[in-house]
Amino acid sequence: MNPLPRIVGAETLDGLAEDDPAAMRSRRDLQRVHRVMGTRSILLGSLREWSLPRAQSDVLRVLELGAGDGTLMLRVARSLAPAWPRVELTLLDRQALVRPQTLRQYAGLGWTARALRMDVLDWAAEPDPPPGPRDSGPRWDVIVANLFLHHFQGAQLNDLLRAVAARCTHFLACEPRRARVALIGSHLIGALGANAVTREDAVLSVHAGFQRRELGALWPGRDEAWTLREGPAGLFSHCFSAVRAQGA
Numbered sequence: 082m083n084p085l086p087r088i089v090g091a092e093t094l095d096g097l098a099e100d101d102p103a104a105m106r107s108r109r110d111l112q113r114v115h116r117v118m119g120t121r122s123i124l125l126g127s128l129r130e131w132s133l134p135r136a137q138s139d140v141l142r143v144l145e146l147g148a149g150d151g152t153l154m155l156r157v158a159r160s161l162a163p164a165w166p167r168v169e170l171t172l173l174d175r176q177a178l179v180r181p182q183t184l185r186q187y188a189g190l191g192w193t194a195r196a197l198r199m200d201v202l203d204w205a206a207e208p209d210p211p212p213g214p215r216d217s218g219p220r221w222d223v224i225v226a227n228l229f230l231h232h233f234q235g236a237q238l239n240d241l242l243r244a245v246a247a248r249c250t251h252f253l254a255c256e257p258r259r260a261r262v263a264l265i266g267s268h269l270i271g272a273l274g275a276n277a278v279t280r281e282d283a284v285l286s287v288h289a290g291f292q293r294r295e296l297g298a299l300w301p302g303r304d305e306a307w308t309l310r311e312g313p314a315g316l317f318s319h320c321f322s323a324v325r326a327q328g329a
């Protein structure tokens with residue numbers, strides 16, 4: 082069977098205002114979709130494999146790109162907080178979607194969370210910040226992207242990955258898996274009660290998703306400086322992680 086070509090199409094949700102009822106409903110659908118995809122467990126499994134934090138007193142600086150309303154990471158944080166007790170979390174998205182209540186829920190876990198409204202391409206185009214205060218290492222300990230990289234292709238995706246590689250020691254992306262099983266799943270998403278926006282975007286997302294070693298092939302870091310892992314996760318996801326070697 083021929084592999085599915087990668088096709089990046091404009092998703093309906095990205096063109097809707099934050100307070101558009103169809104967009105609000107679609108974001109609620111997404112929380113249900115994550116439960117079916119097992120996203121929380123997939124992210125947790127990867128994050129727990131990393132030997133972080135280094136000491137109880139260290140604050141971990143975590144950035145999520147395209148964080149949406151921040152609720153997926155909150156579900157991850159609830160399980161991760163005992164192992165990662167001190168986290169400064171930045172939730173970047175070009176829409177202002179994070180509710181004050183969500184930030185308070187992070188605070189209840191001991192995490193300091195803030196929402197940063199910004200286009201990620203502007204973030205990537207900024208000059209690389211000077212090294213963080215702790216040592217001469219990069220600005221972020223961890224950058225996470227979930228259902229996000231698939232929005233980009235070509236020079237934009239290259240620029241984004243270059244900025245990520247320059248600014249963190251650990252990177253994890255969990256994206257739609259571009260495979261027939263995921264495509265069938267995306268066509269059945271109406272069974273979850275998803276609205277028309279979610280149903281359409283789910284199919285587009287799979288076509289724009291990743292497979293094989295596609296993200297690793299674009300990763301700009303030198304081979305010896307990074308440990309890369311990439312492959313299917315669950316039925317519907319495709320994960321990529323990059324861990325910088327000590328001192329690299």
Ligand SMILES: C[S@@+](CC[C@H](N)C(=O)[O-])C[C@H]1O[C@@H](n2cnc3c(N)ncnc32)[C@H](O)[C@@H]1O
Pocket residue numbers: 095111146147148149150153173174175176178199200201202226227228229232
């Ligand atoms: C499919 S949602 C995923 C949200 C969240 N990561 C999750 O998995 O629940 C994609 C998110 O990316 C954001 N987004 C799309 N293009 C963006 C850009 N150029 N810069 C920043 N955020 C962007 C959208 O606003 C949306 O919240």
